[in-house]
Amino acid sequence: MNTKTFFQDFELFADAPNGVEKLRELILQLAVQGKLVPQNPDDEPASVLLEKIKKEKERLIKEGKIKRSKSLSPVDVDEIAFGLPHGWEWVRLGEVTRKLGAGSTPKGGKKVYQKTGIKFLRSQNVWNDGLRIENVAYIPLQIHQRMSGTHVEPGDILLNITGASIGRSSVVPDNFDEGNVSQHVAIVRLIDKSIRCFIHISLISSYVQNLIMGVQVGISREGLSMSSLKDFLIPLPPFHEAKRIVAKVDALMKLCDELETRQQKKRDRILKLGQVATTKLITPSTPESFKQHWKTISDNFDLLYSTPENVSQLRQAILQLAVMGKLVPQNPDDEPASVLLEKIKEEKERLIKEGKNKKSKKLPPVDVGEMAFEVPQGWEWVRLGELTIFGPRNGYSPKPVEYLTSVKTLTLSATTSGKFDSQHFKYIDKQIEPDSHLWLENQDLLIQRANSLEYVGVAAIYKGNAKEFIYPDLMMKIRFPKYLDINYLYQTINSKSSRRFLRERASGTSGSMPKINQLTVNSLPIPLPSLTEQHRIVTKVNQLMKLCDELEAKLTQSISDRDKLMSAAVRQVLAA
Incomplete structure (x- = not known):
């Protein structure tokens, strides 16, 4: 299976367990491996782009706008994770950045936060799909000015470097005014910001995420050092191909969003159908309406109980029907529960008399x-x-x-x-x-x-x-x-x-x-109920629970089959 045929069956694979999430990961991985869009031999190679970046970096150093950093080691063949198309280059992240550093927390911590002022971005504000500033903290202007090394600019890439959200990343939008970042967030400021969207795609791809997880430091809490981040190898495509890749990723991610919305609506609809069916079943009603509701469930069993949540609801409905006396017919020859209660009372009194209770x-x-x-x-x-x-x-x-x-x-x-x-x-x-x-x-x-x-x-x-x-x-x-x-x-x-x-x-x-x-x-x-009816109820419940077990086993197998199909297809696409 190649990339073209895979995307023809895009929606089919989305039905696999966590299918949409896996599709997003695959899209990003195909993007950084140069397999998402066709190459154009007329594109200037990435080496030309790299040369422009080097010249711009030298100019910035000469003008005193940035300092010359320690030379990075050349790319070793053993470091290369996968082959790249013709015209691409492997480059260390530090080679294409003018600033790569962690933020800091102002003296006084949360005590200096206020309701208005300069935005202070923390790890909870940084998400792969963009900044979320609904709950952003604010700091006074004078603190912002003192923390000049942590100023955020439009076009910066922010990367969480500690905690449970390590590896999460956002591109700062062009309409962003001003702000700072905490010590849990790194600023990745590129020399050429026009490639920021492709670099962001690389950072959130499984390739770089695995690098991040592999070089975490700190015993008590995960952390990513700036020296490690500078050394990360990033695949760099020709400039115009990078633009095409970003456009394709955006289009496919939008399709993933739509698939996810449709799947959730479908899931909600099935859950609601199951809930309505079981609610009608256990709601007090006439024997005739109960039989009709039970027949509706029986005739549409696979549809109504096609999710694990609905099977769980069915189990609860079976138990509820059992204790309501609706699961098995009553037998007028059974001795009433009142007789049973008398026997229990006598047994309890005997045990008390014998000192056993x-x-x-x-x-x-x-x-x-x-x-x-x-x-x-x-x-x-x-x-x-x-x-x-x-x-x-x-x-x-x-x-x-x-x-x-x-x-x-x-x-x-x-x-x-x-x-x-x-x-x-x-x-x-x-x-x-x-x-x-x-x-x-x-x-x-x-x-x-x-x-x-x-x-x-x-x-x-x-x-x-x-x-x-x-x-x-x-x-x-x-x-x-x-x-x-x-x-x-x-x-x-x-x-x-x-x-x-x-x-x-x-x-x-x-x-x-x-x-x-x-x-x-x-x-x-x-x-x-009477003891004999208790036995009948238990037998019936066990039969129906066995049916639920079989239904769950079928669902589990179906989910497993879809997962295996998805995994096999992904392996084929990445290997193509």
């Missing part, structure tokens, strides 16, 4: 306002605390150690996904008694009592050997009697309505980790 504080009945939806006949609204025979009870989190011990404690990551993952644990050097409540047993339910709002209240079932792990302080453990299906309760706690209940009651000040307490968990309203 403590009598807990009586919970108030579920108020009508707390019932998130109407449940089918035979179901009951009940507080979670009425169903437990142990807990909820917090775990234990002593300081972990780096060596192997006999006690492993889970970390939050073990249950964040909503599924138990035994790989996430740490060792602690503490003696835990064999009869301690901290030891986990198979089918114990774990709830995250503290995490970000996205995860606080997430439940997972422990599936493993008894007394293999203890659980941390940021989790609660709950155990239920045999009259309940632990999988149904797990699905209910992770459903949309339950998660909302827990999130809305999470405490925590600004900046601190949201937490839920034991009373909140005990107070969670649970829609309870």
Whole structure:
């Protein structure tokens, strides 16, 4: 595949994962390798342009406008990253610049900033697509005048040289009035500013970005030294070809913007379709309208759930339908949940009598306002605390150690996904008694009592050997009697309505980790069907979740295939 055929399929490759971003990178790389536009044998070679730059530099030195800098080492063949077209030249950045230096921060730092004055450009103002000065700082005129070495001129190229934004670069527009830069930004001022746009393209290309990442200095924070920057090898095309390259890059970047906008609109449309479909499904309605909504989803499954976000919504909808009693038909022969509640009550009283459990504080009945939806006949609204025979009870989190011990404690990551993952644990050097409540047993339910709002209240079932792990302080453990299906309760706690209940009651000040307490968990309203219906619901949910897994696997494979196609095409184009 050559450049011409690649750009004929431009829009096709844009659908690959991060496709538009990769297209932008490819455009820049093709530009600096001389593969973006055809060469014209009538163009003056870059050597002529270089000679003009050298003469101008000598004139500026002679007139005392710039100082003569230390000679740069000649280009070594081992430094050359790729071959260049006829008429191009490799040149060190210091050879074509009259100024290459970092800015500085005024004495007093942020204290001297003011609402008006001279613009003080910092790394957050420098972006590859141009300066962003909406949040620019200002300094007084007298400080600006004292900091003459950091003055910014129209046509300068600014380059971030420290921090997370290192390598980001902007061309200062021609209508820029005056300003200074901080010590985190370098000024690259060319002798011939007419080639500034091509040099900027080179600086933000993956070729130079890799150079920047390869020569960072500083232990505590990344940084790029000016001596390293001066030595960077830059590919220089003939003057007129540079102009053609810049025009082509601008046109293709505009096309990338349009593709990105179209893709985002398409993605938003698909997401909205999926949201509307799932919302209609879980909104209380007649059995007939529910069947119709479910049929609509079934008939348009691939369209409605063609993004990972929509599959996630579908999972939540399945759980919500399950706890609303809409996923499986009711059986009038099932004994009602009220009978089940009596059995649980008797079991709890027996355990209290035998000293295996403590009598807990009586919970108030579920108020009508707390019932998130109407449940089918035979179901009951009940507080979670009425169903437990142990807990909820917090775990234990002593300081972990780096060596192997006999006690492993889970970390939050073990249950964040909503599924138990035994790989996430740490060792602690503490003696835990064999009869301690901290030891986990198979089918114990774990709830995250503290995490970000996205995860606080997430439940997972422990599936493993008894007394293999203890659980941390940021989790609660709950155990239920045999009259309940632990999988149904797990699905209910992770459903949309339950998660909302827990999130809305999470405490925590600004900046601190949201937490839920034991009373909140005990107070969670649970829609309870008969045990046989619980089993039917769990079976149906598992079937549908398996379908979601298969759909996600297809999506993942499709994304991977598009990514491989894009990568192969890019390699071919760059090698052509």
